[in-house]
């Protein structure tokens with residue numbers, strides 16, 4: 001081949017490849033570009049996460065992008081288990097459709113992977129700087145070289161179930177039971193005063209409660225530590241990734257085959273979101289997201305137009321299924337107290353399932369929690385307060401499968417307490 005022909009063919013091939021990529025993988029091209037530009041932009045990290053911590057942006061991003069391969073690995077183990085039964089049992093398995101069921105799971109993993117890959121791509125764009133740091137060689141030198149394990153896969157699946165509980169019509173019944181007491185307690189403030197009131201929701205998960213409180217007219221800050229939750233929430237908030245109602249589809253229950261009445265129930269798909277959440281501009285009243293540890297939060301700056309120039313705290317703090325995730329509940333109570341204005345209210349609803357991912361330093365009974373609140377400086381709403389403020393027990397569920405042959409009911413406690 002002549003040199004002239006080569007000189008023509010090489011750029012032509014590059015151009016062809018470029019066009020193919022831009023046509024089919026715009027997101028990948030964009031994330032490569034973001035990685036590149038982030039090398040030259042000033043550092044502004046979203047989260048005070050340590051690079052390879054279990055809930056960091058970096059670990060969760062790899063977990064989301066590994067969802068498909070990890071799930072396929074798990075499916076291979078299921079196929080191998082089935083392959084180990086005798087010939088007669090294999091024949092019965094085949095006749096009752098068990099092999100088809102395994103094949104169906106393979107298909108649905110790919111459907112779910114559209115969402116998990118979508119989350120991972122949004123994360124690469126939003127957290128480009130944090131993820132660039134992740135590729136730094138110093139991270140690879142740390143002892144925990146491969147942070148992705150089956151626990152990471154469970155956290156990704158947990159996030160998929162949260163899409164349903166928080167952002168689909170299917171989750172409406174579960175949400176109604178736990179949101180109603182909280183929203184009623186906050187509704188006693190007249191609507192016209194709400195834009196001047198700040199509400200903090202620590203441990204906000206996928207953000208639906210914080211969104212609903214902002215819809216009442218309050219200025220709301222959702223605060224969440226986990227990269228799994230923040231990545232999934234960012235996927236919904238992102239105007240490019242989520243543009244319309246019911247745009248996405250997941251099969252959130254497909255991975256746990258216990259307690260299912262039928263494969264149809266097990267493999268059913270659920271569409272989300274039922275509404276399109278968006279963050280408010282900085283300085284505007286609405287929904288805000290603070291990614292990081294609530295225990296490290298400072299009091300907020302005063303709202304625009306406020307007479308005072310010094311930070312004076314939140315008017316309300318709302319905790320839902322949160323306080324029992326504390327490693328030290330007393331630090332949590334003190335921080336809620338410190339961040340509230342004098343007379344501010346703390347609204348809580350949740351169980352006491354002490355910290356599942358780390359050893360809680362104290363595992364208090366409900367009586368002891370109330371005594372500790374008293375010691376820290378809270379008074380719980382009493383008999384003279386309106387009914388919607390009264391302490392009561394709310395039987396409820398958490399990201400449950402409405403079609404399963406099993407129910408886990410929490411006898412969650414609801415209270416409103418005031419900072420003395």
Ligand SMILES: C[S@@+](CC[C@H](N)C(=O)[O-])C[C@H]1O[C@@H](n2cnc3c(N)ncnc32)[C@H](O)[C@@H]1O
Pocket residue numbers: 202203204205206223224225226229292293294295319320321322325326
């Ligand atoms: C059981 S989940 C409940 C999430 C949400 N409130 C809901 O009801 O869907 C508790 C959440 O609190 C978050 N969390 C725990 N400790 C936190 C902290 N110190 N700062 C911010 N978020 C925290 C966890 O990452 C988790 O998403």
